[in-house]
Amino acid sequence: MTAVRQRWIRMLWIALLQVLLMAALGFAALDAQPAGTVSTAARSGNAATPEQLTQRIATLIGQLGDPNYLVRQAAQSELSRIGPEAFDALTAAENDTDIEISSHAKYLVQQIRAQWIHYGDSPQVRRILDKYELLDDAGRLRALRQLSFLPRDEGLAPLCRLMRFERSPLVSKFSALLVIDQPDAIARSWAARQRTIETNLAQNNGPGAQWLRAYIRFHNDPQAAAADVDKLVDGELTGLVPFANKAQRENALSLESRMVNVLEQNFNRRDRALDILQKLVPLVADDQESVSDFADLLVQHNAWQLVQQLANRAETTFNSDPVLLYTWAHSLLAAGKTAEADKLSDRAFQLSGNKAEDHKDMGIQLSQRGLFDAAEREFRHVIATSPQDTQATIDAQDYLSAMLHDQEHELQAAEVLQKLADAMDKDPTVLQRVKEYGIDNSPDMKRGQMHFYYASDHAAHDKLDDQRRELDEGAKCDPTNADILIGLYDTSAKDPVRRKQAMELIHAADKGFRETIALQPSEPSYYNQDAWLIGNTEGDYELAIQYSQNSIELLKNRPEELPLNEAGFLDTLAHCYAGKGDFENAVKYQARAAELDPHTLQIARALEKFRRHLEKSHTEKPSSP
16 A cells, blocks of 8 residues: 555544544533433424434434444434433334344433433422432332422423333332322313423333323323223233332332322222232231231221231231231221121230230320221220329320311310310329420310310301300410411401401411521421411411421421321421412322321311312313413
8 A cells, every 4th residue: 555545544534533523522512411401303403303303213223233333333422412302212222133233222221311300400300319310219219209299390390201211110100100190280281281291201102101191191081091091900910929028019019009099099990999909918928017018008098808808818917916906807897797896806905015005005006097996995995094194194185185186076085185184173193294294285285275176066066156165265275276276267257356366366376486486496396387377377378388398398307206297297288388279289298198197087188178179270260272
C-alpha cells in the first residue's frame, strides 16, 4: 500500500471518528435528560407519526444485530436517544435469539429504567424517588404509596412511569392498583387523568398496563370492562404460588390486599375479590404471624366463611392464640352456629391470661381487629373484677367507652365513664389515682368526655336542648376538648348568641394550642389537635392543613407511636381538606386512614361521607371542553 493511499485512508478514518464523536456527544447530551421529558419528534424536529416511529424503532432493533460494529453502535445511540418510546419494543427484544440484539436491548432497557425522575417532577416526587433504584421491593412499595397520596395528582405520572419501567411484575401491578384506587377524578379532570395514563402506557402490555386499561375502560363503559376484569383475575389466580419467605409473603399480601380493595371498591366485583382471598388460604404459612395477618385481612373484608377454612387448615395455630380463637368464634357466629361460637369464645377467654392487665391488653387487641363483642367481654371483665383505683380498670373504662362511642352506642359509652366519675366523687383514692395515671387525661377531661357522650346520645334522638346542655357542661369541665367545641359549633348554626360563645371558646382553644406548639414545636399531638379543631369548624384551613401535615411528619420520627396514631392523624388531614371543600384530597387521605385502621368505624363513616360529597361534586361541576 502506498504512503499516499495510507494517508488518505487515515484521513477518512479520522473524519469518520470525528463525526461519530460529535454524534455521540450530541446523543449523550440528549440522554442526560430524564426519561420521558421530550418526545422523539420534538428532539429531532421531525413530526414523525406513531406508526413511523414504531417502524423506525423496529428497524433500529434489527440493526443491533448487524455484523458491522459501526451500524450496531449507531443503532444503539439512536435508540438511547429515543428513550422511553422504545422501551416496550426493547423489553421484548431482551429475549431475542440473536445474542447481539438481546445484550444491547438489555443494556438499553436498564439505561431507561435508571432514569426514574422526570425533569418536570415536583420536589416531593424527587425526594420520594431519590435512590429508588437501590430499594428492595418492600421499599419500593412504600415509595409508591407515598406517591399515591401526594395532592393534586402530583404522583399520577410518576406512578404510571414506574408501572411501565418496573422489572418486577409485583411492583408494576402495585403501582397500577394505586392509580386505580385513588378517588375518582371529578368530571373536569378525568379527561386529563386518562390522557396522562394512556400517554405513559404507550405500547406497554405488562400486567400493570393491563389493569390500567381495564380501569379506563370501566370508567367509560363498566359493562364492557367486565370481561377484562375477569381475565385479569383469572391470570392472577393462576400465578399465585406458595410464598418462598417472609419478605415475599408480606409483599404479596400487600399486593393482593390492594387488589381485593380495587375489585370491591373500584370495579364492584366482590365475587372476584373473594376468589383471590380463597386462593390465598392454602398458600399461607402455618406460623402464628402469617396466619394472624391473613386472618385480619379476611376480617377486614367480612370473609367469615374463609376464616373457617383457614381455621380448619391451621387449627393448631388457632387453638394456641386467643385472638385467632375469638376470630374463629365470630366466623361461626356469622354462620349461625351460636353454641360452637360460645365454646370457642370461652376457650379464648381462658387463654387471655389470669391478670386484669392481661384481659385489658387482650381487649385492646380485639378492638383493633374489629372483634368488638369479644373486646367488650374482656374490658367488662376487668371493670367488674378489678378494684376501681387500679390502672387496669381505669384504662379499661377509657378504651371501652371510646369503642362504644365509635360503634355509636353513646349512652353505654357515657355510662361507663359515669361509673368512673361517681367513683372519683366518692373516693379520694380513686381521684388521686386518675390524676397519677392520666398525665394527658385529667379527671376533668374524663368528665368532659362523659358529657360529650351523653350529648352524642341526645343528638342521636334529636334532643337538641339536652344535647346543648351536656355540651355546655362538658365545656365547663374541659374547654380544650375539640370534639365538645365542634359540637357547640355545629349546634349553634341557627343561634347567633350561642355561635358567638362557641367561637370565643374555639378561638381560646386555638390560641392555647398555638402557644403550646411554640413551646413544644417537636410534639406532634398539639398540631393534630389544633388542625382537628379548625378543620371541623372554621378558620384558616390552609394553616390547619399545614399543621396536620406537620404532625404527620413529626410522627414519623417516633416509630413506636406511628402504628397507633398515623391513621388518626391522616383522618385529621382529610377533615381539614373537607373543611376547605377539597373532597378529592379528603377522600384520598381518608382512604389511607381507613387502610391503616380498617376497624375504626368513625373513619369508615367519614370516608363514605366524603365520597358522597365528591360524587355530588361530579354532577355539579361542568366538564371542560
